[in-house]
Structure formats: C-alpha cells, structure tokens
Amino acid sequence: MTYCVGIKVNGGLVFCSDSRTNSGIDQGGLSKKLFTFHQPGACIYYLLVSGNLATTQAVVSRIESDLAMADTQSLFTMNSIRNAADYIGQLSLAEQGKAGSSSMFQASFILGGQISGQSPDLVMIYPEGNAIAATELMPFLQIGESKYGKPILDRIIKLDTNLETCALCALVSMDSTLKSNLSVGPPIDLAIYHSGALQPGEAYHLPEDSAYLREIHDSWNQKMIDSFLQLPPLSSVVN
C-alpha cells in the first residue's frame, strides 16, 4: 500500500509520500515514490506514484528515457501540466496493457509543478489515464490509503495556508495513516515548491528513526488525548 498527498495553495505546492511497498504481507520492501524532473528555468515536475510497482517503475523509466532522447515528446516538451498528465496517463495505460487487463496492474499518480510563463498546477491521474486537477474548493489530492489522513487536511488546508504549514499538515496526515495502516511506512519524503521559483524548494527525507518524525508522532498523539479530555462531557447533553 501507499499514501501520497499533493497540496496546491497560493504560495505553491507540497508533496509527501511514504516508501513502503508490498506484494502480500510477507513480501514487503521499500521504494521511492516521489520523483522530480527539472529543466532549469523552463519547467519543474513532481510526481507521486501509487499502485502496482511494476507499472509505476515502468512509467518512471519511460518518462526518463523519453527525456534522454532528442526530438521525442517528453515532460520537457509539454505546454501544460494537463498535457503532461495526459502523456503520463497514456504511458500508464500502455504499461498496464502489457501485463494483461487485470486491475492488479493499475496505478495512480499525482503530478504537480510549473512551466515557465504559467501558474503552478496539480493533478491526479487515474488508472484509466484521465485526470482531475486540484481546485480552490479542493486544494489537495490523495492517492493510496487516503482516508485515515483526510480529516486533518480538511481542517487545516486553505488556499492561503502557508507552505510550511501545509508541509507540516501533510506529515501529520501521514502520521495518522502510519498509525492505522501497517502497509504504509517510512522513510517519508516531503518536498515544497515555491510558486514561480522554477527550481526545487525545501526537501526532507525522514527515515524510520528520524527524531523529528518521532517528535511529531508523540506530540500529536499527546495533543489529541489532551484535547479529547477537554471536550464538553456527555453529562452536559440536553438534546
């Protein structure tokens, strides 16, 4: 399983992923799920991947080989993030098709970034190859095991939330998911993109023994318990 979240706010974009993969509970591993593709001054893309590992690895490999060839359609020749999403959606369908028509081989992606002269954008690419974009009313997109970590995003993320707060919220969302689903696990990758920069912003790679991850986990757990104990008691119910 996987949990990835992408956030688009006025200040820019945030991406967060876990790193655990498994093919059944007795065959687990680790795999990077956050990729960056950058042509200095021209464009930058962040890609989060979820689903069948053979499919996602093949798609990333195809993206890289297209970038390495001249005169070929690639991420660096796209004129919008939307078109880039279509391109990745078609790569995904082609790779899934090689393995037969089973839904076992499906994959989902979150793609975000910016092309020079355009605004940043963020889209989620479905296994069927089509895509939806983040909007003002829905400023974050999730793939994988998305439910445990959604409530805190719903509460915190607004268009004017600053990027550092968005990144911290992504980590807390990840922490709730780690706590409730064994198949999602560290290292956690976290990346911030500042609107207009056209170059990578802050990036964090937090391993399992990260003191900061542990601090967030313990601190959030204690704050949840303390907050809960301050709620108005049931004995005050009048209707």
Added chain:
Amino acid sequence: MTYCVGIKVNGGLVFCSDSRTNSGIDQGGLSKKLFTFHQPGACIYYLLVSGNLATTQAVVSRIESDLAMADTQSLFTMNSIRNAADYIGQLSLAEQGKAGSSSMFQASFILGGQISGQSPDLVMIYPEGNAIAATELMPFLQIGESKYGKPILDRIIKLDTNLETCALCALVSMDSTLKSNLSVGPPIDLAIYHSGALQPGEAYHLPEDSAYLREIHDSWNQKMIDSFLQLPPLSSVVN
C-alpha cells in the same frame, strides 16, 4: 453508507450509529441502525446494522418475529453472544439469498450485550455469516465507513477507559466521519451498557440540530487546529 462502532471495555459496552441511508446519491433517507432487545434480568442485546437496507430490515424483522413466537429459537433462547451471532449470521445469509447472489445485498452487524451469568461480549458479523469478537488487544469493532474515525479510537480506547469517555470518543469518531463522508449523517444514536446491569444504561438520540453535537464538532475542530499550530516546526528538522 453507514458508520457504526461498538466498544467493549472493563466497565461495559458502548454503541454508536449514524442514521443516513442511501441508494445512490439522489435517493437518500434516514433509518434507525441501533436496536435493543431486552428480557429483564435474563439478557440484553444491542445490534448495529450496516449494508443493504432491505437485508438489514428483514433480519431485524425476523429477530422480532422469532422473539414473538413461543418454542422458537430466538435471541432470548441463546446461551452465548457467540451463538446469537451465528443465529443472526444465518438470518442474514438467508435474507441475502432470497435476493440472489449479488454482493449488493450484503450486510454487516455488530452485536453486543450480556446473558445472565456470563460476561458481556461484543462481536462483528460478516456478510458471510461468520463473526469475530472484540478482544483485549482490539477493544472496538467498526462497520461501514470505518477509516476516517479510526485514529481517535486507536488513541483513546483502552480496556480501563471509563464508559463515558468511550461514549464521547465514539461521538468524536463519528464527527470525523461526518466531516469527511457526506453519506454518513445524523441523527446519532449512542447507548451505554454497564457490565452486569442486565438492563439498558444511558441512551442518547442526537438530532441534526443537537446543540451538543454542534458543540463537540466546533470544539474538536478548534482544538485540532490549535494543537496542530503548536507542533514543532519543520524548520527544527535535523534528520
């Protein structure tokens, strides 16, 4: 959709359900999902229902008609909660079978209560008719849309948590689910059973305009935001 949770701790049992039903987003309604069956001094059962409404209504109707007949196997003739779960599992399979073999007609149940001379027990009955019991390591059981509301239960519910705290935790778990899934909605039914009582404990029926529900919702939301803002900042990451 539905969200129901049952909790078993040293002090007794807690049950909580929403009331929304739907057959597609354009055909919504309300239906009671928490039922009590009580033979004073002998036994008491609480039943939470989830899944196809035709199946769950038929099962509850069969339970009631069996109780009304003399010399018939019924909830009041069972010698354990486990056996009562088997009985309800068989009723469920029989009703599902009437409608064909489609998984559309599946239903799940949480059954808890106490039979005189025995300890309280709590079980979840799968659509296939088999059941699992709550244990010391897993003191709560959920049916329906269970993921949004699981993190707070994981944090708060221990065997020695008192019943009022468990009930409040069930409400907060319900609130997170209401916030993230439109197909789960009030009125909220909440019931507490005190171990050994063999009679119903406190019961609350909280309608959509309940001042208490609103207070829990607003208070919890504000506490989440306040707690979040007190977390150690990302700028303190050293690994």
